[in-house]
Amino acid sequence: MSALPPLDGIRVIDLSRVLAGPYCTALLSDAGADVVKIESEHGEDSRHLGPFRDGESIYFNVLNRGKRSVALNLKNDEDREALLTLIETADVVVENFRPGVTKRLGIDYEAARARNPRIVYASISGFGQDGPMSGAAAYDLVVQALSGIMSITGSEESGPTRLGESFGDLVAGLFAAWGISTALLSARATGLGQHLDVAMFDSMLAMLPTAHSQLQSTGFTPPRVGNRHPVSTPFDTYRADDGLFVLAVASQSGFEKLAQTMNRIDLIADPRFADDTARTENEPALRKEIENWAAGKTVADVVGILGDAGLAGSEIWDVQQALTSAQAEYRGVVESFEHPVAGKISYVRQPVVFGESQRPDVRRSPMLDEHHGEVLPGSR
The missing domain is CATH 3.30.1540.10 (formyl-coa transferase, domain 3)
Known part of the structure; x- marks a missing residue:
């Protein structure tokens, strides 16, 4: 008989928005975690980002598959207390507010740990929770520009070039999911959680082993070489x-x-x-x-x-050829769900095959506040 999904029984409270945090928690959901998405009463930011179908953001729905939605006003004492009570039942919290915001709201790691000493609390930001740039605004383009990756992407004629996806966000989300899974092992052994500080900038630097090696070997910043490999030919x-x-x-x-x-x-x-x-x-x-x-x-x-x-x-x-290829179909990496408004939405699940574990059933993305009564029975 197959084992349960790897993260079955793990509850994740998702306070994050847009891409890095939601991508992280989508990966955890794909592995079987129960992800409760906390949104404002107006909905998470990316519900209002295109592209849209029938008024529904496809972007939001792809990134928030398999989650449950609860709307709370975290500036309201009663709703904030509801969140902290929910954290008592959780294993993980994920947030990607600008550093300092969770402390002002009274929902930072210290507040969470006071309620639940075994909580693994992951904070994703552009430049980390402290340091000279911790308060700087960070979008993927900014992090790509400052990490060095743009300086080695493109050709001499094109100039520095952004990667074709928001890899600063995605890599940070991926490292956060890895860090959470690792920290959960420690929490299980010791009964104590910890605060994970995941920076997009740090994460992108970790993606430069070849360029870093070249820099150390030659003393010169690697040049842009287009589609060529910087070391091997052809x-x-x-x-x-x-x-x-x-x-x-x-x-x-x-x-x-x-x-x-x-x-x-x-x-x-x-x-x-x-x-x-x-x-x-x-x-x-x-x-x-x-x-x-x-x-x-x-x-x-x-x-x-x-x-x-x-x-x-x-x-x-191209992207369509890749997603509809026989290889992608055989590997089963593209899954889909029926959304009550937008219809069929496909997404690429987390790609690791856990050989002895069941794959969780496909679960659609949530409507705003759809699971309030289910998650917080008796409230409102």
């Missing part, structure tokens, strides 16, 4: 007759196999391509050889030849 997008394909070779044996596949074994002895460093220094010359070979072939032809040779190459899918 590792980029290349042109065939009907479009672009990607090719990723990261070893000497892989390069030799590529040369053989191209019927150009002479390239193996060419000193310009003798090793990874030489190939990177002579990248334009190697690119020309690869694109001369790909000329007269379609992307599908090239990808087929590379695949038959055991080399890593592919076409470039």
Whole structure:
């Protein structure tokens, strides 16, 4: 018989808004946690962010799947007391207010711990709960700009380029979910929770191991190299007759196999391509050889030849192609629910497969305050 979902029995009080916090708690919900979303009486901010369908934010509903909604006015003494009483029954609190706000409201970690010593309380912010920038406004674009990731993304011609998703928020939410799961193990062993301080800035810095290694090795900030890998070559997008394909070779044996596949074994002895460093220094010359070979072939032809040779190459899918691909369907990563107003809404569940655990049933996103009486029976 399959085990219960990994976080079955864990209650999460979600005070967060928009993306980083809601993404974190969505991952916890996907793993079986009971997530109670506390919203203002006007609804969480992202209920009012597009895109919309029939007046419902698709963005909000994707990020808040599987949660229950309770509306409270946290400036009201009675509602604040209701929240603190609810925290007594919980395992986790997640918030992403600007540092200092929860203390002013009387719902900070100290207030929560006084009611429940085993509470794991995660605070997500742009720059951390203290430090020289703790009070600064932080959106994903700001954090991407300050973390260094924009400086190495794009080409010299394009200038610094934002990643195509809000990775500052998403990575912070992911690290928060990891930290919460880790802290829950400690709380189970010791009976004591702790305060988790998760900064978007810190989280993005943790995503730069290659660039950090380059900086330490050379003393220079890594340049923008477009789609190329900054160290390994050939590792980029290349042109065939009907479009672009990607090719990723990261070893000497892989390069030799590529040369053989191209019927150009002479390239193996060419000193310009003798090793990874030489190939990177002579990248334009190697690119020309690869694109001369790909000329007269379609992307599908090239990808087929590379695949038959055991080399890593592919076409470039758009978002729709990726989400509707046979691979995504087989893995079951895209799930959907029926919303009472917006109809069918699909989302990508947390991607880890827990082999011995049941996958929680798909649960839709909540209407505002839908579960007030269920979560706080007898109130109002």
